[in-house]
Amino acid sequence: MNPDEAERPADAERRTHAVIAAALARLAGAGAMTTPHPYLTRYLAQHAALGGVLDDGHVPPALLPWSTGDGVRGLLRLPHPRHADRRWLTAWSAVEPYVQEADLPSRCSSLHFAYTALWHAGIGHADLPPEAAAFPGSRVRVLWSQWTPASNVLATLRHKSGSLAVISGADGGQRLAIGGESGAIELIDALTGSAVGDRVPAHDGAVRNLLFVPDSAGADALVSGSTDGTVRVWDTAEGTLVSHERLPGNTWTADLTGYRKDGGLVVVAVDGEGAVTEWRQGSGQRRLGDMSAHPREPAAFTLALTTGVDGRQLLVGAGATLKVWDIEGHRLLHEHAVDTPIRTLAGTAVPGRVISGHSDGSIRVWDAEAGAGVTFPGQGDPVTSMAMLRVDGVDLLAAVTSGSSIDLWDIGSEQWAGRLDGHADTVTALCTMPDGDSSRLVSIAWDSTVRFWDAHMVGRTLAGSLSAPGAVTAAFIEEPGTAARLAVSYATSQVQVWDIGSATSVEPVSIYPEPPVRALAWAPGAAGGNEVLLWAAADHSVRMWDPANGHLTDKTLTGHAQPVRALAACPTGDGRRVAVSGSDDCTARMWDLDTGRQLRQWRHFHSVRAVAAATGDGRDWFASGSTDGTVRIRQGRDEAPVRVLPCRQGVINALALNASQSSLPPYVASGGDDGTVGLWNLVTHEPVCDPLRGHSDAVDALATWSVHRDDGAPRPYVASAGRDGTIRFWDACASRCVLQLATGSRVRTLSVQVSGRDHRQIVVAVGGEAGVAVLALSVNDLEGLADG
Missing domain, CATH: 2.130.10.10 (YVTN repeat-like/Quinoprotein amine dehydrogenase)
Known part of the structure; x- marks a missing residue:
């Protein structure tokens, strides 16, 4: 078949959506106080996105406060013409996560403020263009502003959350699994920020660990660990509990990791006393080893997986020392001295290499066999979360040190590369997800927001492009x-x-x-x-x-x-x-x-x-x-x-x-x-x-x-x-x-x-x-x- 002919159905579908969007836009009321048809509020933006015409002309600004469908902030990240006029859409995406349950005057006022702040900064009210001076339904007038609202908030959460993982949905789309302090797990769409299903009451204690383990046969699993001392395995396609395991002793789950071996799920967890336990699908529980507590932090135990240079699956565990196990052989291979307590570990793409975050804020690169390598100095606050990402060919480590900022380290040059600011409270978890040839960083914090940091945002930070000071x-x-x-x-x-x-x-x-x-x-x-x-x-x-x-x-x-x-x-x-x-x-x-x-x-x-x-x-x-x-x-x-x-x-x-x-x-x-x-x-x-x-x-x-x-x-x-x-x-x-x-x-x-x-x-x-x-x-x- 001719490639041009193969593309025609897709082109025809795109044109159809564009025609529908244009027709629906003409039906929209002239003002925000005119109640539009429910179909417009739910599907107009989606038709415009699928038709490649997601712009202010096809989604009238007056309709945005009424919108109830897929999040505009998610639709805006789809490929689109660079010349598209999206000023009002961009303004709405900045406040959309915060007004999900607000009334109409609040939604109109928030949109009006965001639009004026984003596009008419530093201009007095008397000099504003008419569309910024007043907006139908808004109760505010912007007298003057130098305010730049965040554009990377994917969703707002109702509950404090401390763990995060990217999973695959049944439809092939990506979801974010978020573990809460109340013991529940919730899923949100990684593109739109919308909730997927109901919150699952997963544990009796806080969910501190989440791990997604894919399966080529379709039996993807989400593994959760909690302060209640249990580890549970969930079928992500069905949303059902597959396995429930209780750690030996009467303590909490400090950390966990896992992988698949010959199609079977393997989960390894360490409890608050340093006992390392392995579960294999169909084989039950087995003690893999024990770790002693570091004298300066008796509750600091963490795990990570890496592949050895010979292809073996290696487990790295940190307590008083850094231990390296051959999981399949069930034997300890190496043990390295640790001076400063390790709070968290992260694997890398380099065989046999892991990175540790320490209680004094320092970060260290380890070779599983040779031991400690280069050390990045810290500022005194403990490193609580880390994630590896790749942006424009550069391998970066994102690290959180008990604050609202995320530090970036260039692993190749072994230098600090920049800082991502935006969260209003302590960042509690990081993860990465694919974004074309690069990675997208996702973060959650005590400020109840889920934020994404795409290659463009990270690139601006690496280039030293700073926004206006707060x-x-x-x-x-x-x-x-x-x-x-x-x-x-x-x-x-x-x-x-x-x-x-x-x-x-x-x-x-x-x-x-x-x-x-x-x-x-x-x-x-x-x-x-x-x-x-x-x-x-x-x-x-x-x-x-x-x-x-x-x-x-x-x-x-x-x-x-x-x-x-x-x-x-x-x-x-x-x-x-x-x-x-x-x-x-x-x-x-x-x-x-x-x-x-x-x-x-x-x-x-x-x-x-x-x-x-x-x-x-x-x-x-x-x-x-x-x-x-x-x-x-x-x-x-x-x-x-x-x-x-x-x-x-x-x-x-x-x-x-x-x-x-x-x-x-x-x-x-x-x-x-x-x-x-x-x-x-x-x-x-x-x-x-x-x-x-x-x-x-x-x-x-x-x-x-x-x-x-x-x-x-x-x-x-x-x-x-x-x-x-x-x-x-x-x-x-x-x-x-x-x-x-x-x-x-x-x-x-x-x-x-x-x-x-x-x-x-x-x-x-x-x-x-x-x-x-x-x-x-x-x-x-x-x-x-x-x-x-």
Whole structure:
């Protein structure tokens, strides 16, 4: 058959899908608030992708917030013409994983924000093109942004997860198997990020190990190991349990590996006491050997497979020493000394070679016979996960050292090659999957996201192409008669002040070379003068910068013995200017900004991460929150004892005070590591309501305010931002989330001010790993959402 003729059916099918997509696009409503036909919301993007016309013309932007079919972020990775206009599709793919259960206004607002941030960075609202200035159904206006949401989030998870494997699906597609701390295993489509089937309650303990063992006969297996001391084998085609094995003794599964021999499955596991056990399909259990614990880490045991230079299957195990077994011969071949405890092992494509990750952050290459080879130095944190990948002909090792970053090492040149940043919390597992001639890295983390790193992303890192620096912290101020200003501390150690109205930068703040500033706050100016910017210096002091002359003032607040983590300031009821600081020295301190004198000090048991200050109804309130899980309240500057609130939210990361009487009594809002927001009565020190729940990860930033309804009654609101890549706006009276804004990246700081001629506009400033942005919401829209 002529090759051209063989291609005709495929070409005809592609043209058919393109025609269908064009026809369906014409049926789509003109605005996002017009309910489209369900077939459009589920299948239009898929038809466009199959027809090679997946672009903004064939999938109208107004349809995206309604979409329910295959994930756009997955479809965008299919081959497509380079000239295709996909701006709105790209923006939607950045927020799609975060808004799966959000309502329509939230989805429209999130898409609007992502589009404006991605394609109109640094442009003030007055200069935006019409499609970015307003979007049907959106409740936000983007006043100014330098925010780049992550584009590599494949899916968001509802449960903490610590293990990961790539498996083959029954349809030939690839799936990601994810093991959770609750003992369940879930599958997601590796292309679209959609869930495949239901979560399987696999173990009674956390699933810490997952291994996929393919079979040419189709009997592919997924092997799982758990802290409950069991190893289980699952048929991936049927989703059924094939085998259940319990490790000898009463301990946990430390690690496992496996392969096939003559079609039969072989699984080897090591338990928490170093016993190495082998299972063979049809032959039962056998003790292969024992490993002694390293004296500095008695629970660190790990395994890896490699092929010897003679083709034998070798098992490498690490404990007090590095042992090498001939599995088929059931005998120990080599034993090598280990100085620093090994946390994890990874096999390589080179016969007889494995790589170890150590508790001090170092990485070492081993020859199974000769022993230790080259060592890559570490930074002190233990290596917890590793994976080998190949990008553009370069063999790389991806390694996680107990943080949110992934380090890349060039194995050939034996050099550090770069770092992948994006996760907002500790990375817990890595794996790789084929991607053409290269590999794609997949990672999961405590931030509940699944991220992929393709050859292009890794290549940019290897080439040193860096994105815009993230914001460590930020502070916003807008006063009558003055320009709205946003002070930003960047990860590059620069502090910069932006004029939001003109979208221009004021002179950078002059600071000494030091680590990035961790805390900023605007404070009232002296005697009606300009506001001053407070910032936490590297010498543990707090300094003041005057934007009027661009210089530091002569007042320095000294007394803390450890880094200052949080700042807040306010005018008191009697007209004085005060500030509050929280530090790693376990203290919160109150300062007189006119004299630079310390007024008060109170202690926590652990580091102080959050402070707040506010004046309302003639009373001054100050609050501090700590890693000890408590919030401490002080009223005024008197000697009254500090009241302690046991919040039971884990670490307290954020506080906000609403000191004015409204439909609620004056309250303090607390944000914790458990993802909740607590509201506490400042007078009775009791909860105002049940905790506000919705975030899937820790809450890092809070703001609270009140607006007057048409009947004159003030209505309180709370905004919370977390590591889950969302900002949530709450009606505090109803304890209900009225708007969810997907930011696509972790938000570290949040400021809210009521502004406008009649105080009917809410200005929201956000800062985080993706940059900074300033948004506006109408009070009428917010009230409509609260009432609706």
